Amino acid sequence: MRAHTALDEIAADGAFKRSDAGHRNKIAAGSAFAPAAGRYHLYVALACPWADGVLSMVHLKGLEDVISVSKVHPTWVRTRPDDPNDAHCGWQFRAPGDPPVPNTLGHGANVVDDECVPDTVNGCRTMRELYEKGRDTHGKYSTPLLWDKETGAIVNNESLDLLRMLNSAFGKLGNALDLFPPHLEAETAALNEWIYPAINDGVYRAGFAQTQDAHASAVTALFAALDRADTLLATRRYLAGAELTWVDLRLFHTLVRFDPVYVTYFKCNLKRIAEYPHLPNYVRDIYQIPAVKRTVNMAHIKMHYFTSHPLLNTFGIVPLHNGFDLDAPHGREHFGAEGK
Ligand SMILES: N[C@@H](CCC(=O)N[C@@H](CS)C(=O)NCC(=O)O)C(=O)O
Structure with missing residues (x-):
């Protein structure tokens, strides 16, 4: 299978058919991937709803000192720019202060802000390079991904598995909150x-x-x-x-x-x-x-979608609207103990 992205996952009837995540190891006491502070590294795109949910869980469970995190730049780039036969595009790492990133057709200048965190663990330039280091050469090269620093292996790249593991596998390293009661x-x-x-x-x-x-x-x-x-x-x-x-x-x-x-x-x-x-x-x-609010970065969200697929938005123009006011009072406290 050649390197591919979600945009290639189209069935014969023109429908998008998401493929299943390929890495499904579990963190569990006594297993090859035992829970431990400082052993695991999480790779996320703040733009990605699946990854952002997992990052919210890290904060909700108070695991920020247990699991380290890298955050990609929102705009997809050619992952093998030197190979004319390899057109794959995907996530890349950038450090704050790096020059802005155009889309793959050269349009736009998408800022690298302070929320981009490079790959301090493996020094990879792209998520593709990271997957390859984890012995996966066909992708797709998606976030979220949990990496084991001890064995140099991909633990898991399925967000629901990751949510479940973060909720309970780290025991006392996190707090007692239970989102899977x-x-x-x-x-x-x-x-x-x-x-x-x-x-x-x-x-x-x-x-x-x-x-x-x-x-x-x-x-x-x-x-x-x-x-x-x-x-x-x-x-x-x-x-x-x-x-x-x-x-x-x-x-x-x-x-x-x-x-x-x-x-x-x-x-x-x-x-x-x-x-x-x-x-x-x-x-x-x-x-x-x-813990949730700190994971919502509207600039990354908008920049990713509108600048990453030139097939859908050639010039990478990002609309101005940010949605309704998220900080306005929600007035939902009146639902009592039964939620009613
Ligand atoms: N099943 C995965 C899906 C993750 C996923 O599709 N992530 C997207 C970003 S929202 C991605 O990284 N896509 C890369 C690509 O399509 O090449 C999960 O829920 O964790």
């Missing part, structure tokens, strides 16, 4: 069954579709699911009731990108989140948790 296991799994395909992945299926039918069917399912979520959140503070869980984290990171990016870039324009009765305050409620 056993009594809500069945309910959160059932929520994820429609929220993941229709909303989290649905926006990508709307945006990367290469036929009208594939786009229309993704958008129709997406807005039906948004309506369903809004109705649910009219009577409960969080998706599963009174407690914040991992499905909220996942839904939040998609919704916070929706009005500034997906409405225009992925053509999800039947409605903005701002127009829903309950979703905007739900988004604000979660955004205003300090």
